[in-house]
Structure formats: structure tokens, C-alpha cells
Amino acid sequence: MKTETGNKIRLGILVSISILVFIGAIYFIGQRQQLFSSTFQISGIFKDISGLQVGNNVRFSGINVGIVEGIEQITDSTVQVDMLIEEHTRKFMKKNAKAIIGTDGLMGNKIISIIPGTPGKPEIASNDFVETTVPINIDDILLKIKTTSDNSASISGNLAAIVQNIRNGKGTIGELFMDSTLALNVNEAMVNIKQGAGGFKENMNAASHNFLLKGFFKKKKEEATKKTGK
Amino acid sequence: MSNNLNNGESVELKKSTFLLTSPYLKKVRAFFEEVTSITRFVLRFFKEVFRPRYEFSEFIKQSYLVGYNSFPLIAITGFIMGLVLTIQSRPTLAEFGAESWLPAMVSVSIVREMGPVITALIFAGKVGSGIGAELASMKVTEQIDAMEVAGNNPFKYIVVTKILATTLMLPALVILADAISIYGSYIGVNIKGQISFHLFFLQVFQALSFSDLFPAIIKTFFFGFAVGLIGCYYGYKSDSGTEGVGKAANSAVVFASLSIFIIDMIAVQLTSLFM
Structure with missing residues (x-):
């Protein structure tokens, strides 16, 4: 027993x-799921909800404050999303608050983020409609990345053609880089310039000792001395 | 004319002999006989379960035997299940840099599928075979017949109480196994990483929803019913001496396990239809 x-x-x-x-x-x-806490409902009209589902989280300043309660197609291009928000966040949420659909992490669930609105504006009321912003669609990002990569491919193709031309000695830069006779000519020119400069110096020395130009050079020397004396 | 008639008669005779002796058709016939027998057994259960006198103290005793006595085995299995599932899932999630999803993923797997099915299979192995063997030995030793002679209702006293006990105890065991399994998962997460119990707990309940919990718990009532029913059926119908005891125990485990998978498949289809 x-x-x-x-x-x-x-x-x-x-x-x-x-x-x-x-x-x-x-x-x-x-x-x-906000079953045991005091809540109020707000809604937003979106053009594209990007796979948002009933039960997804609603975040306000990064904190989970509610859930998506209902999703309804209103017209062919608009979808109404009803959100259930915890009552205690109402005082921070203003009339001009905005709702954006985002993603929780890189591969996470869809979420709605609410941007608080301007301080001083009246608090949001129950059943109000908040402004919405078009979410950044991953497809749009991929499309932009594709355009950028196409452009990069085109640029790198052009660069390759230019480099090829340079290697072949085509064009001014190509000749400059690849033509060895040009370098020889430039060397010779430099030697000639050097020799010319030496001859010119000798001529000028001879001219400075010439009695016809002696006065001019003396005057120049005096002016230079005055300047250094100052 | 009479020759033709004789030929016709012999063809008919051959046909009926073929129907009786063909091994393939014998199996088909045996299958349908078995289905009819099980259906009658189920109908008798529902007839007896609502009719007084209610064997409440025997039901409590059976609940203790099938529920409380199975708990240690189910607790250990549940703990290992959570731990192993977490350790095995980590490398795949780590490849995507999604290790923080481990509590959510493992808890959903456990609550939705692993917890109910693995617990029910363990339960079928332990309890289903026990019921089958017990009833078969009672049948062999003519205890059931003796009860009938004494004016008792053996079906009500033995079968109804056992089926009710398995039906109601398995959900309780599954709930506890889920909880222990999730704790095992917490240990598994902390083997290679570090997470506070509070954060783990929040992540688990962040991932779970009523659509995960309720269908999983509802189907365990059917699992429990199937385990009890099949165990009792094969034990109660056993009639080939001591050899039948082992056969009944074996059949009870095999068919109970198979029925668990079939019920699970139907439950998953129904759940996905409505959610």
C-alpha cells in the first residue's frame, strides 16, 4: 500500500x-508573440514586402518590440502590413515614424525596423499608418554589382589593348617606351646641348672682357653687390 | 453436353483451389484479415473506454509503469540527442558563419521532430515490447481466460488501461525529453563556444512558435495510442504457446515503430496543409 x-x-x-x-x-x-503584454496596432503600406511573413519581428531602435500581425494585398501594387507593438514603446514612437523592411543578418528572417520620428512630434496612436520606405532589394544590389563588374571588364579590356599597343611600340607613348633609336637620339641631343652650353659660357666670358661691354658688366656687378649688401 | 458441364465445373474448382492455395493471395487475404481484426480491436477499445466501470487505480498503476519507469531512459536519450545534434550541426553552420543560429536551429529540430519521434521510438522499444510480451504470456498461461470465467472484463482491465496510459504518458515524456534535450544542446553549444544560459534560452524561444509546439505535442498522443494499441493487440491475439510471447513482443516493437513513422508522415502533411 x-x-x-x-x-x-x-x-x-x-x-x-x-x-x-x-x-x-x-x-x-x-x-x-505579444499574447500576454499590452499592445497597440499600427499599419504600413508597402509596395514590396520582400518575403515578410506574419510573425516576423518588428524592431524599434534595434530592440524587438512587436511582431507582424497581418499582411493583406490591398491593390495590385500595394500591401498593407499590420504590426502589433508593445504599449510601453508608444511614448518614443512619433507620428512621423517610418517603417523599413530589412533582414536580420545576412541570411536571417525579414524584419520591420521602425525609425522613431522627430522629437517633439505627437505620439503615434493606435491603428495609425506609418510612413514606409522602399526596402533595399538584394536583386537591385546584385544588378548594380553586375553593371559595375561589366564596366570594370570593359575598362580592363581597354587597358589591355593600350598596354598591347605600348608593347608593340604604337603611338607616341609606345614609341617613347619601345623605340631604342629615340633614346639614342635623345642621348646625342643631350651631348650636343652640353657642348653648346660649354661654348656659350666661353663666349660670355670673352664678351665680359671686351671693352665695349665692360661698362655693362661692371654696372651689373655693382647692382648685385648692392643687393647682397642690403 | 455433360462433358462440357464437367469441364466448366473443373475450371471453377481449379480457380477456387488457386485462390485458396496461392501463397501471394494467401498473404493478401491474411493482410485484410489482420486489418479487420485490428479495426475490431480499436472499435472495442473505444466502446469499452467510455463505459463504466472505470479502472482508475489500474490506469494509475500502468501510467507509473509505462511513464515513470521509462523516464530515466528517455531523459538520457533526450540529453544525448540534444548534445549530439548540436555538435554535429556546428561545423555546417560555422561554414556560413552562422554559429549563433545553433540554439534556434537545434531547438526547432528537437521540438518539431527529433524529440517526439526519437522518444516515441524508445518508448515503443521499451513499453511496446513489454506490453506485447506481458499480454501474450497472460494469454498463454490462460490468465485472460480465467478473468473472463471469473466474470471480469479482461479487455477493460488490461487493454484499455494500458492503451490509455501509453496515450497520456508519452506526451508528458516527450515534453520532458524536449526540455532535457534543449539543455543538452546548451551544453553542446558551450563545448566549443560560449553562450550564457539566458541568451541561449532567449534564442530558443525566439525561434519557437505555437505552430512548432502544438502539432508536435498533438501527434505524440497518436504515437502513444499506436504503441499501446499495437502492443496490446499482438499480445492479446497471441495464440501459439510460449513461442508466441517472443513473436508478440517482436511484432509489437516492429509495427509500433513503423506506425510511428507513418503517423509522423501524415502529421507533417496535415501540419503543412494548415500552416
Whole structure:
């Protein structure tokens, strides 16, 4: 009899714990879905919801404050999204708050981020419609990346052609880089210039000793001395 | 004329002999006989379960035997399941740099599928075979017949209480196994990484929804019913002496495990239809 009562107690404890765990799970899941907290509803009209689903999180300043409660196609190009928001965030959410659809991480679920709005504006009311911003679509980003890569490919193709021309000695730069006779000519020219400059120096020395130009050079020397004296 | 008639009669006779002796058709016939027998067994269960007198103390005793006594085995299995699933999933998620998703992914897998199915299979192995062997040995030793002679209703006392106990105890065990398994997952996450229990807990419940929890728990009632029903059916119908005891235990485990997978497949299809 004693054993039977003990068994009953043990069974009762096991069943009670499992019921408590189940109720706890319901409570915590329900809490996440705003079942046990005071909430208010706001809505937004989007052109494209990018795969947003009922139950996705709504974030305000990066904090989860609500969930997407309903999604309804209103016209051929507009979708109404109803959001359930925790009551205590109402005081921070202004009338001109904006809603943007984003992604939780790189591969995460879709979320709605609410931008608070201008301070001093009145608080948002229940069943208000918030402004929405077109979300950055991953397809658009990929399209831009494709255009950029196409341009890069075209530029690198052109550069390759130019380099090829240079290597072949075509064009001015090509001749400059690849033609060895040009370098020889430039060397010779430099030697000639050097020789010319030496001859010119000798001529000028001779001219400075000439009696016809002696006065001019003397005057120049005096002016230079005056300048250095100052 | 009479010769033709004789020929016709002999063709008919050959046909009926073929129908009776063909091994393939014998199997088909046996299958349908088995289906009819199980259906009658199920109908008898539902007839007896609502009719007084209710064997409450025997139901509690059976619940203790199938529920409480199975708990240690299910707890250990659940813990290892959570731990191993986490350790095995980590490298794949790490390739994508998504290790932070480990608690969410593992908890959804456990609650939706792994917890109910693995627990039910363990339960079928332990309890289903036990019920099958127990009832078969009672049948062999004519205890069931003796109860009938004494004016008791053995079906109500033995079968109904056992099926009810398995039906109601398996969900309780699955809930506990899920919880232990998720704790095992927490340990698994902390083997190579580091995460606080609070954050792990938040990430788990962030990922779970009612559509994960309720269908998973509802299907465990069917798993439990199948384990109890099949165990009792093969035990109660056993009639080939002591050899039948082992056969009943074996059949109970095999068919209960198979039925768990079939019920799971139907449950998944139904869930995906409505959610």
C-alpha cells in the first residue's frame, strides 16, 4: 500500500513537471508573440514586402518590440502590413515614424525596423499608418554589382589593348617606351646641348672682357653687390 | 453436353483451389484479415473506454509503469540527442558563419521532430515490447481466460488501461525529453563556444512558435495510442504457446515503430496543409 502511494506521488511529480514545462513553453512563446503584454496596432503600406511573413519581428531602435500581425494585398501594387507593438514603446514612437523592411543578418528572417520620428512630434496612436520606405532589394544590389563588374571588364579590356599597343611600340607613348633609336637620339641631343652650353659660357666670358661691354658688366656687378649688401 | 458441364465445373474448382492455395493471395487475404481484426480491436477499445466501470487505480498503476519507469531512459536519450545534434550541426553552420543560429536551429529540430519521434521510438522499444510480451504470456498461461470465467472484463482491465496510459504518458515524456534535450544542446553549444544560459534560452524561444509546439505535442498522443494499441493487440491475439510471447513482443516493437513513422508522415502533411 505504501509503495503504491509512493508510486502515485512519483507519477504525480513527473506529470506535474511536464505540465509545468509545457505551460512555461506556452508562456514564453506567447510572450514573444505579444499574447500576454499590452499592445497597440499600427499599419504600413508597402509596395514590396520582400518575403515578410506574419510573425516576423518588428524592431524599434534595434530592440524587438512587436511582431507582424497581418499582411493583406490591398491593390495590385500595394500591401498593407499590420504590426502589433508593445504599449510601453508608444511614448518614443512619433507620428512621423517610418517603417523599413530589412533582414536580420545576412541570411536571417525579414524584419520591420521602425525609425522613431522627430522629437517633439505627437505620439503615434493606435491603428495609425506609418510612413514606409522602399526596402533595399538584394536583386537591385546584385544588378548594380553586375553593371559595375561589366564596366570594370570593359575598362580592363581597354587597358589591355593600350598596354598591347605600348608593347608593340604604337603611338607616341609606345614609341617613347619601345623605340631604342629615340633614346639614342635623345642621348646625342643631350651631348650636343652640353657642348653648346660649354661654348656659350666661353663666349660670355670673352664678351665680359671686351671693352665695349665692360661698362655693362661692371654696372651689373655693382647692382648685385648692392643687393647682397642690403 | 455433360462433358462440357464437367469441364466448366473443373475450371471453377481449379480457380477456387488457386485462390485458396496461392501463397501471394494467401498473404493478401491474411493482410485484410489482420486489418479487420485490428479495426475490431480499436472499435472495442473505444466502446469499452467510455463505459463504466472505470479502472482508475489500474490506469494509475500502468501510467507509473509505462511513464515513470521509462523516464530515466528517455531523459538520457533526450540529453544525448540534444548534445549530439548540436555538435554535429556546428561545423555546417560555422561554414556560413552562422554559429549563433545553433540554439534556434537545434531547438526547432528537437521540438518539431527529433524529440517526439526519437522518444516515441524508445518508448515503443521499451513499453511496446513489454506490453506485447506481458499480454501474450497472460494469454498463454490462460490468465485472460480465467478473468473472463471469473466474470471480469479482461479487455477493460488490461487493454484499455494500458492503451490509455501509453496515450497520456508519452506526451508528458516527450515534453520532458524536449526540455532535457534543449539543455543538452546548451551544453553542446558551450563545448566549443560560449553562450550564457539566458541568451541561449532567449534564442530558443525566439525561434519557437505555437505552430512548432502544438502539432508536435498533438501527434505524440497518436504515437502513444499506436504503441499501446499495437502492443496490446499482438499480445492479446497471441495464440501459439510460449513461442508466441517472443513473436508478440517482436511484432509489437516492429509495427509500433513503423506506425510511428507513418503517423509522423501524415502529421507533417496535415501540419503543412494548415500552416
